[in-house]
Each structure stands twice: as C-alpha cells, then as structure tokens.
Amino acid sequence: MERGVPFRKRLRILFVVEGNRMKGLVFLGEGKMEFRDYADPVPGPDEVVVRIKASGMCGSDLNHLNEPKRREDQIVIEGHEPCGVIAEVGSAVRASEVKIGDRVMVYHYDGCRTCPNCRSGWMQNCDHDRIAFGGNGHGAHAQFMKVPAHTIIKLPDELTFKAGAAVGCGSGTAYAALKRINLLADETIAVFGQGPVGLSCTMFAKAFGARVIALDVGEERLQMARDFGADFTINPLKDDPVAAIRDLTRGGLGVEKAVECSSNPIARQQAMKVVRQWGTTCLVGVHGGMEFECNELISKQKSLVGSLTFSKNIQDECAQFVAERGLNVDALFTHEFSLDQAVEAYALFEQRKIGKGVFIFN
Template identity: 35%
Template sequence: MTTTTAPTATVRALRFAAKERVAVVDAPLPEPGPGELILDVKAAGLCGSDLHYFHMTHEEMRQATQPRSPEMTPGHEIAGVVKAVGPGVNHPEVGDRVAVQHYSGCGRCESCRRGWDVHCERGARVYSLNRPGGCQDELVVTAKDCVVLPDEVSFPVGAFLACGATTAYQALLRSEVRPGETVVVIGVGPVGLAVLAWAKAFGLRAVGTDPSPERRVFAERLGYSEIHDSAGFDIEAVVPGGASAVIDTSGNVHGRRTALEVVKTWGTVVFVGLGPDFAIDPVPDLIMRQVTLRGMFVFSVPLMMEAVAEAGRLGVDLAPIITSVSSIEEGPDAFADFAAGSVGKSVIGWE
C-alpha cells in the first residue's frame, strides 16, 4: 500500500536574499510538537541585531560570531495570537494575546528554572538566529517562552517589550536609581527612548545624549526636553556633581567613556549596548569614586512578565517610539529604511 505524507504548510516570510537585500518568500510551517504552539504573528520589531546581518553576505552570516543560516527568518521581537497548541500545552490558550521571550532554554537547568533562559547551561535556541523568527505570517513557538499581554498593550508595543523596552526596564532596575534622582541615557535610539519613557513613569529626571541631530529632534518631539548633543556634553552644566545613574545604550567606546565620566561618586553605570573594545582604569574610573559598573544582557522571563504588567499598569508611553508599521510585503523597504538611519522603532505588522 502506498502512503502519502501531507505537505507541510507554507507561510509568507522575510529572508535575507543577499547582502543588503530582503525578499518575501514562501517558508515551511511545521506542526507544533509537544510543548509548542502556532502563533498568528501580529507584530515583529526590527532590531539592531537584524541590521547587523542585513549588511552581511550569506557566507559572512555563516561565519559570524553568532552564525546563522540565510534560510532563517529574521525578527526576534515577536507578538501575536495563539492559533493552535501542540500536545501538553495548557498555557497559554488559543486566542491569548502574547509576546515571546526570544531566548528559549532547555527549561531544566538551574538558569532556566530561574527564568534566565538566556544563560541556559545547555545552550539556548534564539528566535531569528537558530530557529525561525517573527517576520512571517505564522510561527512555531515554545509555549513557555510566551508572556500574555494585557488588552491595553498593543501588539507593536508587545513586540517592543519582547526585547528593547524590557531591556530598558531592567537597565533602570539594575541602576538602582530612585525617584527624585537623575539618570543620564547615552544614546536615544529605541532602547534609549524606552529608558526615557520608563524613567518618566518612575518619577525620575532623565537626560539623554546622542550625536545624531535627527534622533535628538525626534526625542524632543516625544516630549523629552533634556536631550543634548553628545559632542561637548558638559555634565556640570546640566547635573552639577554628576548623575546618580548612567545607562549606556550606544555600545561604543565613546558612549562608555562618557558614561564613566558623567556618573557621580557612589553612582552606578549600566552597560547595555553591544559593541567591541573599551579600556578602563579601575583606580580613577571606579575605585576612587566608589562607582558601581554593571553589565546587562537581555532579561529573564519573570522580569519580562513584570515589565509587561507594569507597562499596562503605569501607562508607560511606548507607542510613540514606534514610527513605522509596515506590511510583510513592504518588509524589504522597511529594512532598507532602517538601514538608512530611520529614527524610532520599525515594526512589521499584520493589522
């Protein structure tokens, strides 16, 4: 007897077709396995790490520090509606609105059991890196990676909370800055803008710096009045004695050096931005001024749940940071605009 196998379903997806070129293709969509679900994707944010691969050839992608296949759909900032669930899934349920933590660990090691899948001892799988990302119509997602969104949090904002906006939330927590104190944000790209939005909700004074005139104007248009050109920034003229906390989102040596120069004695600096190189002299930079320096990478699942809940409860104004919502057909142009230096947050959306 001859048996036939049902064809795998296909969905529209964005792929890196060549260096600095994105195309819409048909991609396979497998059935969800145990512990998995099918997500009807509603929003997928574009992040700087996506842009990193946009500028690579296929061979460069395969040989990168974090190698990826050109056949992998980009987009690790994901939000949508649960369409179907696989065996053993009782949370979330079909119809739930969710965002997805993009590091998916084994669920069994100590780090994962604490919610820190990013530090999975067996090696996490990462949406858009070594498993398909969110820039496709539907997606197989591990159920435990999902965080339910309250109705007041839109899908684009939910996608933003799946990476940049929760990164900003955690950075403020790690800085230990308190109401009435001042935080300086180095770089007012999407993550820096999210820091400003959270700081406002927390009752903090927030000061931003950036070398880009377009980014500074955009931040001021959002209502953040204390935005300065990073060239020649004089902390004494703005915050005499220095800032209680400084968060560097730039990831470059100039931003990191500025962060240590403008923090006050007993203050805290948090490095968030990814990038190579930085020389530090522990005696004048840290020891003599009692400065705390912290590195921060992604966040735990429980902390993402907390950020999502707090964004809804406090009414944190993240939506204005999102400047572009493009259809999947417009995805190639959205990537090109992003690479050209568009301000704010760009999202691929299905609504």
Template identity: 45%
Template sequence: MFYGERELKVETVDDPAPAPDEVVIEIKASGMCGSDLHTFRGPRLEAPTIAGHEPAGIVVGRGSQVPQEWVGRSVMVHHYFGCGRCDQCRLGWTQMCREGATAMGATAPGSHAEYISVPTRTVLPVPEGLSHLAAAAISCGTGTAWGALKRLDLHGDDTIAVFGQGPVGLAATQLASALGARVIALDISPSRLERAHDFGAWETLNPAETDSVPDVVRELTGGRGVSKSLETSGASSAAQEALHVLDLWGVACWVGVGSTIHFDLTEHLYKQITGVPSWTLSVPAMEDCANFVVQRNVDVDALFTDRWRLDEAAAAYELSERRTAGKGVFVP
C-alpha cells in the same frame, strides 16, 4: 528570510507545525531591532533564516501537551529558547542557558512571518490594555531598556544620563521618566533629541556640540554629575563617557553591542563607581515591564515610527541600516 551579506528575500514556506509543548501564534506585530542588522550584514549564512525576534500575536494552534485554553489568547514571546531544565532557565534567564540557547531571528526561525511556533514556556499572556505593538517592543527593545534600568536599581530620586536615543535609548528615557527619575538624553541627532524631549527627558544634550560632555552634565546637576548612566548606542566614545559623567557612588550600565572601554581604574576607584552590563531581561521581568506599562499608561506604541508589510522588507531594512529613522514594525 535573511541570507547574510545584506541579502534578504520574501519567501513562502510551510506553516509551522507545533511540537507537543509548543503553540502556533498568528503574528499581529513583529518589531524591528537594531541587533537584526548583525545577522543582516553578517557573513553568509549556511542556511537562510526567518528574521525578527520581537513578536506578539494570537495563539491559533497547540501541541498535544498544551491545554486548549491557550488557543485564542493574545501573547508575547521571550525570544531566547533554552533547555528549560538548568538553573538559569528555571529563573527565566533562558538566554543564559547552561546547555546553550537559541535566539529567534538568528539561530532559530524568527517572527517576521505570518505564523510562528514556539515553546509554551517562553510565552506570556498579554495583559489587558496592552497593544500588540507594545507587547512586541517589550519582547526585546523596550524590554532591554527595562532590564537595564532594573540592573541600575533606578529610583525616582535618581538623575540618569541615557546615551543614544535610538529605539532602546528612547524606551529607557520613556520608562525612566515614568519611574520618576530625571533623564538627561544624549544623541548626535537633533531629531532624536526632540523625540527624547517629547518622551519625558528633563534635559537633552548633543555631544557633537560640546567639547566636554562630563562638564556639561555637571553644570546641569549642580557640579556633581549623575547618579546613574546608561549607554545604548554601542559607540565606544559614549561607553567611556558613561563612566565620566557619574557622581560619587554612581552606577553605569551598558547595553549597546560593539563598544570598547579603556579606563584608568584609579580615577573610578576613588569615586566608588560601579559598572554593570545588561543583556535583555528575564521572562519574569518581561511580565513586570508589561504590567508597569499598563498601570502607568506608558505610550509604548509611540516608539514606532514606521509600519511595514512583509513584502516591504527590503525597503524596511534599507531604512533601518541608515540609523536615521525611529523604530519599525511589521504588521502582517
């Protein structure tokens, strides 16, 4: 349970009872995400909430409106809950619900638990061959990377600079490489750059070791710059550089929360630059990502460096807050 102001407790609560349109899921994996820290560090919560929003598991219970066939299925969950009726919900963009959405682990009970109850419309069957760990990652971190690459319309003939090689950036490096693109991975951590190389990066670059990231990127690309760039760290310096490394007609995308960008429009206008933000992904895109991972044999499980029990939550978030480790997951 998150209380805010860096306080958490492991507590016993009643098992969830499903509403008529809900299923109860026994959690097999619940991934840790950097955005958890916003609630963990944030102001004192009016009421504590169960943390976590990257769940995967097995359906063990159902509401009266849910067919019996759901019981026993391995499933993944899109962790935003909307009204289910508006145009955005019908498209699968429940986080953009016109009536307002709730988010697991923040404004709705999360997945760091043994059981959760969620609306069936947010649940997807796990494709055969996909592990619960990978399904959990696709629920947010890896899914966020996939959503950004789709916003960028990335192709195999692109060269993309990925700023930040934390869990989302590393997933972007992995997926972009699997799509056939050349990846220039950037991070100030040598160990993260080593992992990026192992995950398929064409080149790695430490911004702390150069006076000009754009100049180095142009040296690597025959003087032109990259066709696409993606910023995942939330650092304002990286968010700005994501624009400056682009070639003519380049496209930059930002998913890292917290950055501020200031730029001279004229500089980018004459290069015909496009800039887009990206916020996680839709339910259909989540299904597409899962199928791609299986079909291309992408080792998403390798993203996870730390596995925790629920009773180890304090140590898990202490490590997560240092931002020195890889991706963690609770396996209740």
C-alpha cells in the same frame, strides 16, 4: 544590499501564500535577504503556534543582515520582537497556560530548561544550548511562528500588538537595565543614545520618578526624548557632555546613574565619567570595545555593569508596568510596513532615514 527594482519585485511575488505554505524573511549575510517558502508550522506536544500580528525591527537585525555569508544550516526566519494571537496549541499544553485566541508576546529565547539560568527565567544566559528566535531559531518575520509554550507571555488587554512587540525586545531591555541599576525616584540618570532602547529608558526613567538627561547626536531623536519626558537634552557634537552633565547636577558631582545604549566607545567612556562617586554605569549597547582609566572606577568607588535583554518574569513585569501607567510605547515606532516591504524597510532603517519600524500583519 541589493536594492534594485527587479529584486524588490521578485521578493513581492515570492511573498504570495499558497495553500498551507507561508513565506518567511531570511537574511543571507553580506547585506542580502530573501523570502523563502515554509510549510505552516504544526505544534509539538509542548508547543504553540502564534499567528503574528506585529513583528518589530531591531537595530541588532542589521548585525545579522550584514554579517559574513551564512551557510544554509544557519539560515532562519528573522524577527525577534513577536506579538500575536495563539492559533494552535500542542496536545500537552494546558488550557490554564494558554489557549487558542489568547493575545500574547513571546519571550524570544529557549535553552536547556534545566540549568540555573533557565530555571530562573534567564534563558538567554543558558549554560548549554541557547536558542534565540530570529537568531539561530525561526523568528517572527512570517505569518506564523512555532514556539515552546513556556515562552508565551500574555499581552495585557490595554496594550496593542505594536506595544507588545516593543516590550518583546527594545523596551523590555530598557526596563531591565533600569531594574539592574536600581534606579530611584530621587536620582538623576544620563541616558546615552536615544534610539528605541534609549528612548524607552528615558520614558521609563521618568515613570520611575527620576530626573533624566538624554544624549544623542541627532536633533530629531533629542526632540523625541523631550516628547518622552527628558528634563534636559545634550548633543555631544555641540557640547562637551561630561562638562554639561556636571553643570546640571548639584555641586558638579555628576549623576547617580547612567545607561549607555549606543555602543559607541567614546560614549561608553563618557557614561562612566559622568557618574558621581558610588555611582553606577550600565552598558546596554552590544558589540565593540571600551577603554578607560581603572583608577576612575576604583578611587571613586564606581560600579560598571552590563545588562542583556531580560528574563521572562521581567518581560511580563514590563508589560504590566506599561499598561498600568498608560505609557505610550507605540510612539516608539515611527513607521509601519507590510512584510512584503521588507527590503525597502531595512534599507531605510540601515540608512537611518526612519526610527523604529514594525511589520504589521492582518
């Protein structure tokens, strides 16, 4: 990544908004980014324009940033954790759906809208043409964002814009994973990886009433896990996690449920080994592989499942869950930035010198 002072200065100058123009942050691949000039978006009949108030940084952003050089037709405004206020609505959007001034989150996917997955609210699994805002469609790292009205989810009054950004990806993903495995209050769960998604799993699992064992190789993240309610923490660099988890469970049988959030292949193996007979392991961290002995799964009647983000309904449900229980999702963010600090922010994020960051707009 080009992190020299002249490059940063150039980006900061480019960020100035002139008239009805805005600047959006784009990734070029190969670790490079820049701001580009865009006309302020105008909504079509079934669309709305959101004035962004908070746009979260996600670990998957680094995959986009460091992928091979992008073609011009692949370059879009980044940012897939949007939260803000409705600025404009299209002519066909009913006031009962959404109106100017509403505080909102954005479900950051669109699809064909007619296949079974789209109709059930799982547009990230569209059978035809999936759009992921901030991936292959313009996202929220800009002053405004234009989206279909059906992607809008009202932000509960109790939640800040930062909390809405968290629910819009990382925290919503954690909530959906716990729903996927049907976590119960009398169960113990092991959460591998205490990044933003893993910490959200820890927080939500405690709110579900479960006993939580949090694992990470970073002591600062383990402390955050304890702050979020983890009953036990394990550093796999210091202790054998499989043995340690068995020691913490009755009869050494292991946990009922495990969620793996790090994408580490060894952690994935361990997450499957630590669940007891009839237990369930859920993989949330994306990319990479996993090797395991099939008989471990078969003979002990274990289940191995995957969970990819969430549906529109689950995003709404997660926001209500956070609001009703007064959960401090804001604490997931360790740093706030203005968007013109993006080069510095992503450099720190990639070097793991900060936790979860968020861009704040006036």
